[in-house]
Amino acid sequence: MKKVKIGLLGATGYTGIELLKMLENHPHMEVVFVTSEKHAGKTLASFFPNLTGRPFGELRFIPASEAIQIEVDGVFSCLPHQTAAENLLPFIQKGGVKIVDLSADFRIRDAEIYKKYYHEHPNPELLSQAVYGLVEWEKNIKDFNIVGNPGCYPTSILLPLLPLVKAGLIETTGIIADSKSGVSGAGKSPSDATHYVEVNENFSAYKVADEHRHLSEINEQLSITAKLPVNILFTPHLVPMTRGILSTIYAKPKAGVTRDQILACLQNQYAGQACVQVLEKDFPKTAWVANTNRCMFGFKITEDGQTLVIVSVIDNLIKGASGQGLQNMNILFGLEQNCGVI
Amino acid sequence: MKKVKIGLLGATGYTGIELLKMLENHPHMEVVFVTSEKHAGKTLASFFPNLTGRPFGELRFIPASEAIQIEVDGVFSCLPHQTAAENLLPFIQKGGVKIVDLSADFRIRDAEIYKKYYHEHPNPELLSQAVYGLVEWEKNIKDFNIVGNPGCYPTSILLPLLPLVKAGLIETTGIIADSKSGVSGAGKSPSDATHYVEVNENFSAYKVADEHRHLSEINEQLSITAKLPVNILFTPHLVPMTRGILSTIYAKPKAGVTRDQILACLQNQYAGQACVQVLEKDFPKTAWVANTNRCMFGFKITEDGQTLVIVSVIDNLIKGASGQGLQNMNILFGLEQNCGVI
Amino acid sequence: MKKVKIGLLGATGYTGIELLKMLENHPHMEVVFVTSEKHAGKTLASFFPNLTGRPFGELRFIPASEAIQIEVDGVFSCLPHQTAAENLLPFIQKGGVKIVDLSADFRIRDAEIYKKYYHEHPNPELLSQAVYGLVEWEKNIKDFNIVGNPGCYPTSILLPLLPLVKAGLIETTGIIADSKSGVSGAGKSPSDATHYVEVNENFSAYKVADEHRHLSEINEQLSITAKLPVNILFTPHLVPMTRGILSTIYAKPKAGVTRDQILACLQNQYAGQACVQVLEKDFPKTAWVANTNRCMFGFKITEDGQTLVIVSVIDNLIKGASGQGLQNMNILFGLEQNCGVI
Amino acid sequence: MKKVKIGLLGATGYTGIELLKMLENHPHMEVVFVTSEKHAGKTLASFFPNLTGRPFGELRFIPASEAIQIEVDGVFSCLPHQTAAENLLPFIQKGGVKIVDLSADFRIRDAEIYKKYYHEHPNPELLSQAVYGLVEWEKNIKDFNIVGNPGCYPTSILLPLLPLVKAGLIETTGIIADSKSGVSGAGKSPSDATHYVEVNENFSAYKVADEHRHLSEINEQLSITAKLPVNILFTPHLVPMTRGILSTIYAKPKAGVTRDQILACLQNQYAGQACVQVLEKDFPKTAWVANTNRCMFGFKITEDGQTLVIVSVIDNLIKGASGQGLQNMNILFGLEQNCGVI
Numbered sequence A, B, C, D: 001m002k003k004v005k006i007g008l009l010g011a012t013g014y015t016g017i018e019l020l021k022m023l024e025n026h027p028h029m030e031v032v033f034v035t036s037e038k039h040a041g042k043t044l045a046s047f048f049p050n051l052t053g054r055p056f057g058e059l060r061f062i063p064a065s066e067a068i069q070i071e072v073d074g075v076f077s078c079l080p081h082q083t084a085a086e087n088l089l090p091f092i093q094k095g096g097v098k099i100v101d102l103s104a105d106f107r108i109r110d111a112e113i114y115k116k117y118y119h120e121h122p123n124p125e126l127l128s129q130a131v132y133g134l135v136e137w138e139k140n141i142k143d144f145n146i147v148g149n150p151g152c153y154p155t156s157i158l159l160p161l162l163p164l165v166k167a168g169l170i171e172t173t174g175i176i177a178d179s180k181s182g183v184s185g186a187g188k189s190p191s192d193a194t195h196y197v198e199v200n201e202n203f204s205a206y207k208v209a210d211e212h213r214h215l216s217e218i219n220e221q222l223s224i225t226a227k228l229p230v231n232i233l234f235t236p237h238l239v240p241m242t243r244g245i246l247s248t249i250y251a252k253p254k255a256g257v258t259r260d261q262i263l264a265c266l267q268n269q270y271a272g273q274a275c276v277q278v279l280e281k282d283f284p285k286t287a288w289v290a291n292t293n294r295c296m297f298g299f300k301i302t303e304d305g306q307t308l309v310i311v312s313v314i315d316n317l318i319k320g321a322s323g324q325g326l327q328n329m330n331i332l333f334g335l336e337q338n339c340g341v342i
Helices: A014-024 A083-094 A111-117 A124-129 A152-166 A214-226 A259-270 A318-332 B014-024 B083-094 B111-117 B124-129 B152-166 B214-226 B259-270 B318-332 C014-024 C083-094 C111-117 C124-129 C152-166 C214-226 C259-270 C318-332 D014-024 D083-094 D111-117 D124-129 D152-166 D214-226 D259-270 D318-332
Strands: A004-009 A029-035 A074-077 A098-101 A130-132 A146-148 A176-181 A233-238 A245-251 A276-278 A295-301 A308-314 B004-009 B029-035 B074-077 B098-101 B130-132 B146-148 B176-181 B233-238 B245-251 B276-278 B295-301 B308-314 C004-009 C029-035 C074-077 C098-101 C130-132 C146-148 C176-181 C233-238 C245-251 C276-278 C295-301 C308-314 D004-009 D029-035 D074-077 D098-101 D130-132 D146-148 D176-181 D233-238 D245-251 D276-278 D295-301 D308-314
Touching: A004 A014, A004 A083, A014 A029, A014 A318, A074 A083, A074 A318, A083 A098, A098 A318, A111 A124, A111 A214, A124 A130, A146 A318, A152 A176, A152 A214, A152 A233, A152 A245, A152 A259, A152 A295, A152 A308, A152 A318, A176 B176, A214 A233, A233 B245, A245 B233, A259 A276, A259 A295, A308 A318, B004 B014, B004 B083, B014 B029, B014 B318, B074 B083, B074 B318, B083 B098, B098 B318, B111 B124, B111 B214, B124 B130, B146 B318, B152 B176, B152 B214, B152 B233, B152 B245, B152 B259, B152 B295, B152 B308, B152 B318, B214 B233, B259 B276, B259 B295, B308 B318, C004 C014, C004 C083, C014 C029, C014 C318, C074 C083, C074 C318, C083 C098, C098 C318, C111 C124, C111 C214, C124 C130, C146 C318, C152 C176, C152 C214, C152 C233, C152 C245, C152 C259, C152 C295, C152 C308, C152 C318, C176 D176, C214 C233, C233 D245, C245 D233, C259 C276, C259 C295, C308 C318, D004 D014, D004 D083, D014 D029, D014 D318, D074 D083, D074 D318, D083 D098, D098 D318, D111 D124, D111 D214, D124 D130, D146 D318, D152 D176, D152 D214, D152 D233, D152 D245, D152 D259, D152 D295, D152 D308, D152 D318, D214 D233, D259 D276, D259 D295, D308 D318
Parallel strands: A004 A029, A004 A074, A074 A098, A098 A146, A130 A146, A176 A233, A276 A295, B004 B029, B004 B074, B074 B098, B098 B146, B130 B146, B176 B233, B276 B295, C004 C029, C004 C074, C074 C098, C098 C146, C130 C146, C176 C233, C276 C295, D004 D029, D004 D074, D074 D098, D098 D146, D130 D146, D176 D233, D276 D295
Antiparallel strands: A176 A245, A245 A308, A295 A308, B176 B245, B245 B308, B295 B308, C176 C245, C245 C308, C295 C308, D176 D245, D245 D308, D295 D308
């Protein structure tokens, strides 16, 4: 079988390297370019010394302007939002290129919401051509050419919540997601906030309750599914560790809803899905999914029957970014969904 | 001034060493005994090598049975619950000894609640003689001879909540405390749960929502203050760090309550209190209070006015244990409340 | 091709789980038993919840006494020394089973040395039937049926030193290896030494200079290669991290030896070896090889020409244990050496 | 007693805040200014939120140009080298101000050595007016007005080595110091090298063997003491922790030198010194001295009698910087050496 030719825009960050590590062993894809404006001309191994002696180590970064000349079947963008849409536009216009964008630029259907949380969208007309690629939830990914790859926090929150909302098992008001993330979610650029001494032996909240941009996609997806406006509270926290997200989610079961109904709903949704595990008894820990593409969740209804508590974990760089991105690319090319995904 | 003679029961754990470090420099207290059944006869420096060459290093552990013979004015117990009550009983019966117990044995007023969360109380008749020593909240500590020193999680949760409940500014239903703690809170005994490899690069929830024993004191204190039964949800989490608790607390403001009212209420309560800081704008991080006896909290009301979110931090070993314990002992002896407290 | 049937003795530790993760995807091996005396009857997923829903999750531990009844081609032992030899003996006596032992029981050729560092060897007559499986160094592994898999520290030290000793480029006296290891090297049993609070924010030396058992295999291998007795100094240290070993090695180049000679010697030895990388300019960091089977080293000769300094890194659980173990098993069965190795 | 008026130049880094925390409780010193060019006008609490509500929190940063106008008895500089000398010059020229400089600018006696490791010294004529303030070693600090406060690595290395060199108990050739430091030693400015994700779960060497600037002061002090040129090897490493240095030092005892002689030499040198502890049996860990001004060391002679191994630990920010700095300032003003030092 001829291999799918893959390009990577913006390959010097954490999600880029994770993608490359998976693509190195992918039986049906080959990387034909990696871009970096700043490091153009250098080899990957000179930037990621851990790649020394590995197949991709000798690949060289090129600028995006050159990349557009190269024949390619699929493009991943690991660029930040706005830059992503700008750099993907030529590939979209060129046609015949399938795209998975890891930024927020194609996650939102409503340009007004995008504007509220980010800024004016550079190409609002493209939003309807893209799909929100929450792999184990969205059935129609293969019908699109542009995938907005879900954010890390939203992946951990939506996978357990969407089936329950769709089935009408929980109230859509009063939902709280109290999330905790490792530091790699903040990206590779050094800042006061990512300085080792600032993070180590420290735990903090940020963008408390109604401020974080990921609320845009969380609320849009919940609202689409509920067919009414849903607004949850979402407080992210920074954990002194490199990888992993744990979301503790509080919701109110509808009157009479039992634990068994919740369990059946979630198990039905994710039956046969290797990358989503519904635990019957345990609450998962982030280390259980580190370096894997899996989302695991456990849950309980409190003794008074008033609250459903879900604990959901993912590796923010894999299921929360590159792993889910590769699942999406597999789907776009009709490959087995989890092919080459760790 | 003659120094207050202090004894420590169970001085080999983390709270014991923190107490000793503070007592080393206390101008009005001197340590006359430290007990350990297991290490009786050894010097502190042989157990805590970091004390080598420091004044307390040459002190020797004695068994509790010998300690009762020694003349003493005040006794701290750093023993686990049940053992604490058993070992303190001889000192209580002897009379003339003021007691600060860092276990749960004297925190609960209602023996039925104690039984539900722990077991049959060994001396239920003593419960009414003890006070819940939440220092900056409870005005009557000095009138008692036995102080039940508050738990670590409850200290972080009750200091911000109690004034708001008392002032009637928040609903007493639907309160959620999502708390995160460093590992020293689990104590010094090695176990699978405290193994470095299990904790490092990992984040987990435990005793989800309605299971943790600290709910006994949290709910009892809130109920006493509200004058009606209050039951909150409380989910503790384990953070890969040594020290610190951060509690993210969600509550519903009563209709019409403003941010300014919340701020005024909290500032009034804690005016002049060096160890409690109400932040007007920021949300505190655990590192801001590490190795101090301070509790700091910040808060916001969400844009929709429906939720008050409080972020509260303490050092679990200091304000959450030994530092507050020393404040209590100071009060029992009429000393300045924060004397010798770091 | 018929798959090689593999059994694991003692599969509940860190090296066991690493082996299982690699074997899960091995194209030519299948796991037919895993043993645990303590957890016999339980599934792997109940012990390692991160395996929930993965192929091996439903495998059940059996006691070693049952394992001997099962038809098997190769056996890994992840048991501690002494227990390893005892449990492997029945498989050796049965015949036709190839063995890779991750303990020290088959690493030493000289029973007297084994005795000095460990204790009386239970089956000294077997020592001559085993080979020290330092994969990229030892050419004759395929001729043996028993492999003593090298220790973690020795792997990081011997891979760079042995070629230089053999080529006569360095003095064999005065060699110092100052090594630093993550905590997983201490194994899974909880102890004071592995308690999170004891390890975190702490760095320490242990078994300073001439005490650690790994000196037995380091010195024996160096002596065999040098054809004269070599005794190096070796000081291990504990680093607050989970995985990784970095050895800083100081040696004296023989008179007139140049940097280029050192480089050529190492490059020749490891040409074409995917799992050993000689860096020309950089000094590697442990994170560069984390979760891989690679050993990387860099070196320099000091300006005065008197000292060669080598910095060598491995992942102690992979190249220092399970990964090298799987390489050895591949070799025993004539498979490609790095097949299925991460 | 009238308090000594103290100014701090460059108070926004890690050593500045440590100094301020100690000065807050110093019975005989008061802080009259703190400078920052970048943050002039802001309060300390707005920069260090953990100071909120503490006495120094309301102090405001001023630029250095204003500071020179303020009456002051002693000045600490926490500025980087070169900037330190430039900013201290006006205070030196003004006269009557005692100075403790935490940079390298006054540590070196020989301007040529300073130039080799740093650059042309801005005021070489001042070097002879300054003393190398290794507190428990140097007897004449009180006779000077300018103290070059020792570097962190050198403090951990020189305190154990200098007495042995002076007493002629060890060879002055072939000494190796293999040192390991927490990340706070790299300062507060964010960079790739201090990014949490780069440091966490990683261990690395840098400036291997003969490159680090601290060799200038190490070798100069050893040479002065030995009365002949001494050049040691020194390899620093970065540990994933915030604070602490551990130096593993290898030296050759002179023929016939016994363990008891080494012990007696070190004990004599540091008898009565609260901040230097010579351990008779143990090797210290960095956590034993964290947040204290203590240096602890243990040692052994290897069985073959050929090597003395010393393990020495300090807190790099306290004994390796601010704590020793405060000791020096105490000495300059005739105060008890350890007054106010933690």
